[in-house]
Amino acid sequence: DIQLTQSPSFLSASVGDRVTITCRASQGISSYLAWYQQKPGEAPKLLIYGASTLQSGVPSRFSGSGFGTEFTLTISSLQPEDFATYYCQHLNSYLYTFGQGTKLEIK
C-alpha cells in the first residue's frame, strides 16, 4: 500500500502567517490527492481535491499543489478559525490512505 507522510506533524504559527504543509507519498501517485481540515469534536471538512481544486465554499487563502510524490497545502494568511488538524488523503485502486495529520497551533 502507498504510505503518506505529512510534515511537520506539529506547526505553531501566528495569525497572518503563511504556512505550508507537505504530504509525501511512498511512490508516485496520481492527482487523487485531497486535503481535509478537522477541528476538535468535529468531522473532517474537505478543502482541496484533485491536488489543487478548491472545494466550493472554501476560502481562497487555501491552495494545494504538487505532483508525483510531493504535495503541499498552503494557507496564505492564517485566520483564527484555521487552527486545526489537517490531513492529506490519497486513493489508489480503490484503496484510501490518510496521512498521519498535521496539528496547526496558535503561537
Added chain:
Amino acid sequence: QVTLRESGPALVKPTQTLTLTCTFSGFSLSTSGMCVGWIRQPPGKALEWLALIDWDDDKYYSTSLRTRLTISKDTSKNQVVLTMTNMDPVDTATYYCARITIPGLYSMDVWGKGTAVTVSS
C-alpha cells in the same frame, strides 16, 4: 442539501459484531458516480478508511480489515450499513460515513457528524 447521519450502539463487548447505519439525504446512491464510505478515528489518532460502496453495488475494503467488514446499501431507504465482526478494544473510535463522488475525484465531500463506539466488557 446533502446530509449524512451515523447510528449504532455506543458500547459493544469484545468479540461482538458491530452494525452501523448511515442514513443520508440530498443524493441517491443509485445515481452514477455516487458512493458512500466509512472512516474511523480512534481517540487522539488519525483517520482510517474502512470501506466504500458505489452506485453499481461494487464494494471495496481496507486491506487490513477486509476479513471483518461487510458493507451494503438499501437504495430505497437511502441507507448504507457497515458490519464489523469480532470487535476488540482497539476498535474503539468515532465512526464516520461520508459521500464520495467521481466528479470530486473520489474525495469525501460531505461527512456525517460521526458516532462514538466503545469496545469494552
